[in-house]
Amino acid sequence: xxxxxxxxxEHAHGDDHxxxxxxxxxxxxxxLTTTDHxxxxxxxxxxxxxxxxxxxxxxxxxxxxxxxPDGGLVSLAKYNxxxxxxxxxxxxxxxxxxxxxxxxxxxxxxxxxxxxMAFPRLNALSYWLYxxxxxxxxxxxxxxxxxxxxxxxxxxxxxxxxxxxxxxADLWIGALILTGFSAIFTGVNLVATIFxxxxxxxxxFRMPIFTWNMLVTGILILLAFPVLTAGLVMLYCDRHxxxxxxxANGGGSPVLWQHIFWFWGHPEVYILALxxxxxxxxxxxxxxxxxxxGYKGMVFATITIAALSTGVWAHHMFTTGVVLLPFFSFMTxxxxxxxxxxxxxxxxxxxxxxxxxxxxxxxAIGFLLTxxxxxxxxxxxxxxxxxxxxxDTYFVxxxxxxxxxxxxxxxxxxxxxxxxxxxxxxxxxRLGKLQFxxxxxxxxxxxxxxxxxxxxxxxxxxxxxxxxxxxxxxNIWSSIGGFLMGISMLVFAANALKTLKAPKTAGPNPWDGxxxxxxxxxxxxxxxxxxxxxxxxxxxxxxxFHPDAPALTHDDHDPSHVPGAxxxxxQ
Amino acid sequence: xxxxxNTTDSAIAPASTRRPSRKGLGWIALAIAPIVLSGCQxxxxxxxxxxxxxxxxxxxxxxxxxxTGLIVGGFxxxxxxxxxxxxxxxxxxxxxxxxYNTLVEVLxxxxxxxxxxxxxxxxxxxxxxxxxxxxxxxxxVKVVAFQWGWRFSYPxxxxxxxxxxxxxxxxxxxxxxxxxxxxxxxxxxxxxFYIKEFSFSQYAQPGVVNKFxxxxxxxxxxxxxxxxxxxxxxxxxxxxxxxxPASDYHQCLTxxxxxxxxxxxxxxxxxALYHRNTATQGATVHHG
Amino acid sequence: MKFEARLLIWLGVFIGIMGIVYGVxxxxxxxxxxxxxxxxxxxxxxxxxxxxxxxxxERPEDRDATMxxxxxxxxxxxxxxxxxxxxxMGCWALVLALVFGTWFAVIGLPLVIFAVSGATxxxxxxxxxxxx
Ligand code: HEM
Ligand SMILES: [Cu+2]
Ligand SMILES: [Cu+2]
Numbered sequence: 001x002x003x004x005x006x007x008x009x010e011h012a013h014g015d016d017h018x019x020x021x022x023x024x025x026x027x028x029x030x031x032l033t034t035t036d037h038x039x040x041x042x043x044x045x046x047x048x049x050x051x052x053x054x055x056x057x058x059x060x061x062x063x064x065x066x067x068x069p070d071g072g073l074v075s076l077a078k079y080n081x082x083x084x085x086x087x088x089x090x091x092x093x094x095x096x097x098x099x100x101x102x103x104x105x106x107x108x109x110x111x112x113x114x115x116x117m118a119f120p121r122l123n124a125l126s127y128w129l130y131x132x133x134x135x136x137x138x139x140x141x142x143x144x145x146x147x148x149x150x151x152x153x154x155x156x157x158x159x160x161x162x163x164x165x166x167x168x169a170d171l172w173i174g175a176l177i178l179t180g181f182s183a184i185f186t187g188v189n190l191v192a193t194i195f196x197x198x199x200x201x202x203x204x205f206r207m208p209i210f211t212w213n214m215l216v217t218g219i220l221i222l223l224a225f226p227v228l229t230a231g232l233v234m235l236y237c238d239r240h241x242x243x244x245x246x247x248a249n250g251g252g253s254p255v256l257w258q259h260i261f262w263f264w265g266h267p268e269v270y271i272l273a274l275x276x277x278x279x280x281x282x283x284x285x286x287x288x289x290x291x292x293x294g295y296k297g298m299v300f301a302t303i304t305i306a307a308l309s310t311g312v313w314a315h316h317m318f319t320t321g322v323v324l325l326p327f328f329s330f331m332t333x334x335x336x337x338x339x340x341x342x343x344x345x346x347x348x349x350x351x352x353x354x355x356x357x358x359x360x361x362x363x364a365i366g367f368l369l370t371x372x373x374x375x376x377x378x379x380x381x382x383x384x385x386x387x388x389x390x391x392d393t394y395f396v397x398x399x400x401x402x403x404x405x406x407x408x409x410x411x412x413x414x415x416x417x418x419x420x421x422x423x424x425x426x427x428x429x430r431l432g433k434l435q436f437x438x439x440x441x442x443x444x445x446x447x448x449x450x451x452x453x454x455x456x457x458x459x460x461x462x463x464x465x466x467x468x469x470x471x472x473x474x475n476i477w478s479s480i481g482g483f484l485m486g487i488s489m490l491v492f493a494a495n496a497l498k499t500l501k502a503p504k505t506a507g508p509n510p511w512d513g514x515x516x517x518x519x520x521x522x523x524x525x526x527x528x529x530x531x532x533x534x535x536x537x538x539x540x541x542x543x544x545f546h547p548d549a550p551a552l553t554h555d556d557h558d559p560s561h562v563p564g565a566x567x568x569x570x571q
Numbered sequence: 572x573x574x575x576x577n578t579t580d581s582a583i584a585p586a587s588t589r590r591p592s593r594k595g596l597g598w599i600a601l602a603i604a605p606i607v608l609s610g611c612q613x614x615x616x617x618x619x620x621x622x623x624x625x626x627x628x629x630x631x632x633x634x635x636x637x638x639t640g641l642i643v644g645g646f647x648x649x650x651x652x653x654x655x656x657x658x659x660x661x662x663x664x665x666x667x668x669x670x671y672n673t674l675v676e677v678l679x680x681x682x683x684x685x686x687x688x689x690x691x692x693x694x695x696x697x698x699x700x701x702x703x704x705x706x707x708x709x710x711x712v713k714v715v716a717f718q719w720g721w722r723f724s725y726p727x728x729x730x731x732x733x734x735x736x737x738x739x740x741x742x743x744x745x746x747x748x749x750x751x752x753x754x755x756x757x758x759x760x761x762x763x764f765y766i767k768e769f770s771f772s773q774y775a776q777p778g779v780v781n782k783f784x785x786x787x788x789x790x791x792x793x794x795x796x797x798x799x800x801x802x803x804x805x806x807x808x809x810x811x812x813x814x815x816p817a818s819d820y821h822q823c824l825t826x827x828x829x830x831x832x833x834x835x836x837x838x839x840x841x842x843a844l845y846h847r848n849t850a851t852q853g854a855t856v857h858h859g
Numbered sequence: 860m861k862f863e864a865r866l867l868i869w870l871g872v873f874i875g876i877m878g879i880v881y882g883v884x885x886x887x888x889x890x891x892x893x894x895x896x897x898x899x900x901x902x903x904x905x906x907x908x909x910x911x912x913x914x915x916x917e918r919p920e921d922r923d924a925t926m927x928x929x930x931x932x933x934x935x936x937x938x939x940x941x942x943x944x945x946x947x948m949g950c951w952a953l954v955l956a957l958v959f960g961t962w963f964a965v966i967g968l969p970l971v972i973f974a975v976s977g978a979t980x981x982x983x984x985x986x987x988x989x990x991x
Contacts, residue, residue, distance in 0.1 A: 033941045033944065076806065080800075121937060122943070123943075124947075125943035128950075128951075132948070132954075136951070150800065150802075157760050158800065158802060163759070167958050177954060195860070195863045198920035199926065199929060201924040201925065202920050203921055203922065219870065227897070253889075254777055259887075259889045260893070289665055290666060293671075295670060295671075303870070306870065307873045310874050310894065319773050320773075320779070320781075321755075321774065322781075324887070325698060329691065329694055329695075340679075347650050348672070350654040350655055351654050354659075354662070354663075354666055355658045369651060373644070380633075380636050383694040385698050386629070388629075388773070389618070389771060392763050392772065459798040460798075460800075461806070462805070464807070467807075527936075533926075549665050553671075554671040
């Protein structure tokens with residue numbers, strides 16, 4: 001049954017050449033010259049997790065400052081730099097790169113039975129642009145004027161040469177141009193890889209759902225990022241070449257920047273979210289010993305999200321007074337439908353299954369619950385009259401942190417799930433569960449007071465709130481939640497460091513996985529596979545290891561069957 | 572209170588249709604029942620009715636949304652937890668490999684669609700009058716934001732200009748009982764004009780003049796501040812809204828020779844009612 | 860390949876239609892231009908893939924197939940290359956030139972040109988990085 005796909009290499013590379021076996025000076029050269037998607041994926045993963053820890057450290061400072069109404073920890077000016085860099089690092093340097101540069105880079109080629117990404121050198125270039133972009137953004141702290149300080153959205157005219165004269169702002173722009181191109185290259189690579197390098201029999205509708213999500217993410221990157229890059233170039237011209245594109249006094253339009261930024265920014269929300277949707281969608285069925293419920297529906301929901309996500313951008317601009325409220329409200333409600341449907345795919349996948357509480361699965365369930373809160377409050381914000389009084393308050397901060405904390409939890413699910421594949425070693429499950437509770441409960445404790453204090457009128461981006469000291473109690477609770485999340489990250493760091501010495505005991509398929517990455521060794525060999533099973537469904541590895549398992553069922557073909565009575569006829 | 576009960580009832584109706592199809596959901600019904608049954612007593616979920624005509628409608632919209640959100644969110648939340656616990660792994664048997672169930676899939680597409688259609692409908696019903704402006708408003712004020720303060724000027728009397736920076740906390744005087752139209756703009760960067768008790772905010776932007784109407788129905792003082800990041804002193808860019816009876820408003824406005832006089836006159840007609848720490852709106856309230 | 864092409868075309872057409880509706884309704888040119896531009900960005904590669912899918916016909920990965928059917932297909936991948944790193948550093952220097960002054964471009968520009976020609980030459984020698 002097992003046939004081989006034999007890719008050739010230009011250079012004779014030891015075939016079982018793992019990524020972590022480089023040493024000494026030649027090791028450094030190997031690292032600089034590598035085009036192996038697995039090494040690049042690891043680089044991306046490690047760099048982006050470091051970025052998350054940095055952004056998290058800034059969040060700790062922010063939360064510490066907010067425990068008292070009159071601040072005192074950092075100055076007004078430094079506070080502005082802190083939240084700007086916290087937001088920018090988390091969005092531009094952590095969430096996206098982690099997902100599409102890190103785990104996707106590593107897993108997508110393997111999941112479709114490909115030996116590498118379609119354009120390996122472009123892939124390497126993408127990483128170097130990302131790394132240099134990250135360094136560039138952080139350099140801002142070391143310039144005399146400090147880092148960028150106009151919020152992660154860089155609204156004109158606060159980001160122009162008069163209001164933000166320092167080099168920090170230019171470094172911010174430069175960093176976004178570099179990471180923007182890096183994202184575009186990865187997008188190109190993902191799309192081309194998925195279109196051209198699938199193994200025989202791996203039809204579009206047999207692709208793992210994570211790969212599907214990454215395909216749609218890749219397409220969205222290609223549609224959205226060019227707009228941002230163009231917008232940034234214009235911003236730079238305004239700052240240095242005397243153009244007045246975003247300058248109301250020179251005949252330009254500051255609102256245009258908002259249009260451009262959010263035209264990229266809302267698809268970006270889905271560029272960030274879809275990969276994590278993909279991860280948990282991969283994880284939940286595996287640990288329920290079931291196929292994904294409603295696979296095709298989910299694929300179409302994902303495509304629909306991509307299509308609609310380009311038409312909702314101005315729901316971030318309801319209070320500008322110059323956007324078409326009903327259009328954007330309507331589009332936003334539309335997009336909530338396919339997003340909401342996914343919850344029932346996830347629930348349906350657990351329904352009647354054998355749910356195993358591994359750390360990865362717990363994180364996946366934590367993702368669902370946290371994301372649900374962010375989703376429901378998002379529905380509130382989609383209504384302009386309700387957005388009017390919550391916009392720019394902590395309600396919105398709490399809303400999007402419910403979402404991004406879900407993404408962090410999802411990231412943890414992905415890491416715990418694929419760590420054995422990428423390293424051959426298991427992360428410690430007990431530490432994982434401890435981290436799960438700290439992160440999820442800490443996250444809830446962090447966001448919930450935020451909603452309340454936002455409704456009580458606390459604006460975001462406030463270095464001090466002496467205007468109303470009664471906000472303090474809620475802020476203290478929120479800070480405690482934030483610190484718990486911080487501790488959970490230390491637990492994770494300890495866990496990861498601990499594994500460095502652990503023996504490689506994972507084996508190829510520790511979780512009884514469904515997809516092709518579980519068919520190869522852990523970590524996979526240089527060009528990923530020694531052999532591949534025939535692909536007859538979207539679960540080739542499962543099919544191979546469970547030849548006698550009950551076949552996939554379509555419940556309508558068996559009307560006697562109702563959900564909830566599933567167990568009876570197992571086997 | 573009648574129309575308010577209507578809003579919420581019809582908003583939750585679609586959600587309730589899915590209840591019978593699942594088991595274990597009696598809990599949700601139990602949890603929600605007190606709220607629904609108590610009718611007018613639906614809580615404010617963190618906000619209050621506010622003091623303008625629009626804010627009352629927004630309040631009801633918010634209640635309807637929150638009730639719907641809690642039902643849908645609570646239902647989904649419990650379903651996730653239920654599935655995770657009820658189907659925890661007990662042995663190594665391979666369960667039935669259900670992949671599709673058309674009926675269930677259609678249901679979870681159609682029901683959310685109906686729900687959001689309802690939400691969108693009520694949104695439009697509240698939004699349209701809220702953002703509409705009338706032709707000849709009986710009162711007008713021009714609000715200009717700048718780094719880091721506010722200027723309020725009244726076309727009715729060009730001598731009246733109220734200007735204040737950061738914690739000087741300039742006062743914006745508004746009439747109760749008649750429509751006042753605000754012309755909002757900015758001299759430099761984007762600022763946020765936000766009045767919590769009006770349940771409203773709008774950007775003050777350079778190059779854009781935003782117009783909107785308020786019809787305030789309570790006398791009071793409302794402390795607030797800029798909400799959109801505008802640079803170094805953003806967190807100190809305060810202003811205060813004071814609403815006084817319309818007759819006093821016009822009388823003070825026409826008789827004053829400066830902004831200071833106007834503010835003094837307004838404060839004389841209506842004693843300072845406001846206490847930020849204990850009240851969210853005027854303590855003694857009389858309808859204008 | 861057919862579905863892949865269709866996916867892009869549908870997405871592009873949908874976004875384009877959205878752009879037209881939005882444009883007519885809002886008369887706001889910025890968003891309209893971006894929507895229609897984005898629609899085209901979807902349609903063009905979609906049309907290319909459609910043309911390509913007609914040319915190459917159905918591939919083993921578009922239908923039921925065994926691994927053996929793919930055995931004849933050979934993809935070539937570069938084993939390793941220094942040019943991405945060199946190009947990355949060149950681009951970085953160019954971006955730093957935007958911030959700290961043009962003298963950074965004196966390093967960056969030659970490096971970029973050098974790296975691009977290096978990479979091209981490498982491809983000519985057979986290290987073609989493309990999937991085909
Ligand atoms: C330990 C976890 C975190 C804590 C305690 C935290 C805390 C905060 C706080 C308090 C603010 C508001 C600052 C202000 O408005 O004055 C903020 C802003 C922000 N956070 Fe986080 N955050 C965390 C994680 C994340 C993650 C994971 C992301 C994204 C993936 C993220 C993205 C943002 C963004 C985009 C902003 C807005 C920045 C701006 O206003 O320009 N945060 N964070
Ligand atoms: Cu301001
Ligand atoms: Cu401000």
